[in-house]
Amino acid sequence: MATIARTITRGLRQPAGCELLEFGSTGAVFAFLNDPKTVAKLPFEADEYIARLNQEKCILTRLRADEDDGHPHVVRCVRMEEDDRGGRIILERATHGALRVYFHKEEGRQATMAERVRWCHQVASAVVYMHSKGVVQGDLGGRNILLREDRTVCLCDFAGSGIDGIRPEVWAQSGFRHPMEELQGTVQGELHALGSTIYEIVTSTCPHWEEEKAEVDKGWGEGKADELMRSGKYPYITGILLGDVIAKCWAGEFTTSQSVLEAIDQEVF
Structure with a gap:
């Protein structure tokens, strides 16, 4: 039938x-x-x-x-x-699905640092292209990055994204969104999320994930990571690969995604 x-x-x-x-x-x-x-x-x-x-x-x-x-x-x-x-x-269809889900699997935890750096570079290059086309994705993070069979990554999910100056209807999740509300949906806000995305790719976990999970488990909902970032408390990144790039994204020291991509190149290539 x-x-x-x-x-x-x-x-x-x-x-x-x-x-x-x-x-x-x-x-x-x-x-x-x-x-x-x-x-x-x-x-x-x-x-x-x-x-x-x-x-x-x-x-x-x-x-x-x-x-x-x-x-x-x-x-x-x-x-x-x-x-x-x-x-x-x-x-x-990307064989391995979302990168965030992949990191929870045994094979994902074994991803090499060389692969992770390459994925960071690929994501940053996609953001550069996207911004050059007047698009702000609005919800950067591992849940919207897919891993293909050839182990390259690609950005996905542009429903609710912004285009030609119209701000996105969606916001990045807690730990990724900019601590200043007025910068949500802007390129500057996206660069902050890009820093958190690089952090997630390098470490296999989201910024302040343990604190966030503890709040959710108590039934208080998401937002603890945002609260910590608004108070200036960011994850410890000393000694982390691409840590300097991540820190500058969070501190607002980059003004374009191209400058983030170039910083990645300078640090590891």
Whole structure:
């Protein structure tokens, strides 16, 4: 019997021939049972989520405008499909999934420092490209960085991101977002998140993760990392690879993502 689409939640329908991979804040990502190389991203069927997916379509179109495959470290968009339910985006599927999830696996914990530095460089180069196209991702971090089979990484999830001066509707998570609220959704705020992202890649953990988890376990919710950073208390980074780059990102000493990329090059290459 042929598989039929079925409703999952909030009006979201599972496409025929697919299985659910994960939910996100805008919708869900599905894997094709007969195609291991692509996934489908669909929005929850409400106007605000459909609008976010449409924004992502605009951003992906912008990011792949220069050449067929776009930037090598931005997730590849295979095609976009339209229908009366908000349509869907077909994207490349990264074998190892999100880098943050990968770090919780045994093989992820064994990633070499050479690989981690390379991933930092690849992420920074993708951010440079993205900013050159007028895009601010808004939620940089390991949950939005995918690891491919060839062990290169790519940025993903531009639903709710900002473009052409319009600030993102999404914010970076606690420990990544800038401690000054007025800088959320700006390039300066993104550079702070880039510092936290480099920290996560190098150490396999998020800034102030233990303190954050303790608060969540008590039922008090997220925000402890933000609270510590607002008071000037950042993680100890002495002796950490790329620690100087991380510190300068957090301190606001970089004004462009290009300068972060160049600093990575100067420190390790």
